[in-house]
Amino acid sequence: MSEELDDRADDASSARVKSVEVAVQILDSLTEASAPVRVSDLARRLGMTKARVSRHLQTLTQLGLVDRAREGEGYVFGRKLLKFGRAAVYRSNIVQLAQPYLQDLFAGTGHTALLAIPSRGGAMVVASVNNQFEPGIMIHPGMLLTLPTSPAARLIYYFEGKKPKPVRVEGNLRRHGLDYEANPHGTGLGGIAAPVFEPDGLIACSIGLILSSSLLMPEPEEALLDQVRHAALQLQNDYAEGAVSPLMPAVE
Structure with missing residues (x-):
């Protein structure tokens, strides 16, 4: 029995x-x-x-x-599943790890710093440190950044191997190890974004800046790009040291 x-x-x-x-x-x-x-x-x-x-x-x-x-x-x-998903994203390890680097990036540049993850249709902001004194650059978690003007969205599109490849991304990665874009005829705001990868080489997120397009034309200052690259390198080392996408071109 x-x-x-x-x-x-x-x-x-x-x-x-x-x-x-x-x-x-x-x-x-x-x-x-x-x-x-x-x-x-x-x-x-x-x-x-x-x-x-x-x-x-x-x-x-x-x-x-x-x-x-x-x-x-x-x-x-x-709705409940979306609620679970948002909670998982905002409490994820990479969001927590990125907080001090976002603070340092903002403190070092004076511009709004943000972290964005892959999302359907682009890149979703999951953390940010806003410049309170620069009108029009208030970025909040949950905001969707879209193609073709968002470097964060372009990096995700590029490293997920989608077609057609966004213009200029591969060239910017090859020259600078990151992507940037001015948008003088739209919002007047531009962006800089550097990729951070999962241990298996898939793109995990991007970290970067939102700032006036005038600071990116005709080319951004190397010191500004250095600070974004440094933040991405620190976050990459903390999150998955040595990880890189096979789609990442060699930096010249």
């Missing part, structure tokens, strides 16, 4: 583990999708019946991890 009860307990435990695995597979599929995903598409991708996928989606929806799309059919991430 005891062995029979143990077998039943093992079967129940195995079923629960399997349910968790399926839930994670569904969330992975939603992560990779650029639009709401239908039940039939999820079932086909996961090799499961629509009925089984629907049961899991119903549970995930009740838990707030998945939502129905507002327009049309399909499912998207739920």
Whole structure:
């Protein structure tokens, strides 16, 4: 009798583990999708019946991890999952490690310093130290930096191997080990960003500055670039010493 009860307990435990695995597979599929995903598409991708996928989606929806799309059919991430994601990002190891280097970068240059991580559509700011005396340069966590004018977004696009490559990035990396861009005809603000890599060579984040475009034209001062490179090197050494992307060109 005891062995029979143990077998039943093992079967129940195995079923629960399997349910968790399926839930994670569904969330992975939603992560990779650029639009709401239908039940039939999820079932086909996961090799499961629509009925089984629907049961899991119903549970995930009740838990707030998945939502129905507002327009049309399909499912998207739920608010609770986005809340978990934001908490994980803002409390992550690299954000904590970067804080003193952002402070030093701001203190050494007088310009707004920021840390940005890969995000769908560009780079998301996860930490910043703002210059309170320079109007129009208030950067806050959660802000999305986008192509083509954001060096942070361009670095992420470049090192994730997306096509077409952003213009000037490879040349700037080869000459300076970082990217920069002036935007005199838009906001009047420019940026400098240097990459920081994961232990496996994937891009983890960028660290850099937001400042007046006039300071980047026709070329930024080498001393300014040096301070950004130094901050990136320090953060890289703390986070994953020696890591580098195979896409990183040799600096001339």
